[in-house]
Amino acid sequence: MFATIKYVLGLRRPMGDFRIAVLASGSGSDLQSIIDGVEDGSIDGRIVVVISDNEDAYALTRAEDHGIEPRYVSRKGLKRAEHEDAVSDVIDSFDTDLIVLAGYIRILTPAFIARHRGKMINIHPALLPLYGGPGMYGMHVHEAVLASGDRTSGCSVHFVDEKVDGGPIIAQRTVPIEDGDTPETLQARVLEEEHRLLPEVVGLIAAGRVTLDGDRVIISD
Ligand code: GRF
Helix, strand or coil: CCCCCEEECCCCCCCCCCEEEEECCCCCHHHHHHHHHHHCCCCCCEEEEEEECCCCCHHHHHHHHCCCEEEECCCCCCCHHHHHHHHHHHHHHCCCCEEEECCCCCCCCHHHHHHCCCCEEEEECCCCCCCCCCCCCCHHHHHHHHHHCCCEEEEEEEECCCCCCCCCEEEEEEEECCCCCCHHHHHHHHHHHHHHHHHHHHHHHHCCCEEEECCEEEECC
């Protein structure tokens, strides 16, 4: 619940100095869409650190290739809360304004969420609140969507709260489901849309146009 928070992200700093941390476990194609948005000027801010729990994540290579600090935070020998504290310490050491979960395949504890409340967003490859929650990640999502017989899917960007894939929705985009779709073809169509939606939302937040008022998101003109 965000019941008493009225929070405008992005207004704390002079324009252009909006500082973003991206957490990613895999290939980082969503990360790349934010990098592109920063580099083409549509996001008035910069990614200051990319953090991964996977040493081999291509997301870390993408970061390096674009002059962004890559940080691998190993889970080896650490309890979940200890690993999260290590991740939080890195985030805080970069003095970030926004944390983007971009394919970060970890269930987060309430303590981690509370520590970053109101400044952490996630992208999910379905039209939430449908097809979210524990076990709904990667191809599982697209398999469930196709099994349902729905004619439309899409992607959602939302603030992160204690519910897995819960939290106030900032923006969504739809894609059609076509005859003969497989989970792979649907995933590719949704991912294309993710790569448009995510940098748009990050750009809006960096511009101070996204207000979280209780559980409602207001986007100003
Ligand atoms: C996307 O399906 C996104 O919705 C989910 O992770 C996938 C992106 O992975 N959260 P990547 O950015 O290509 O690693």
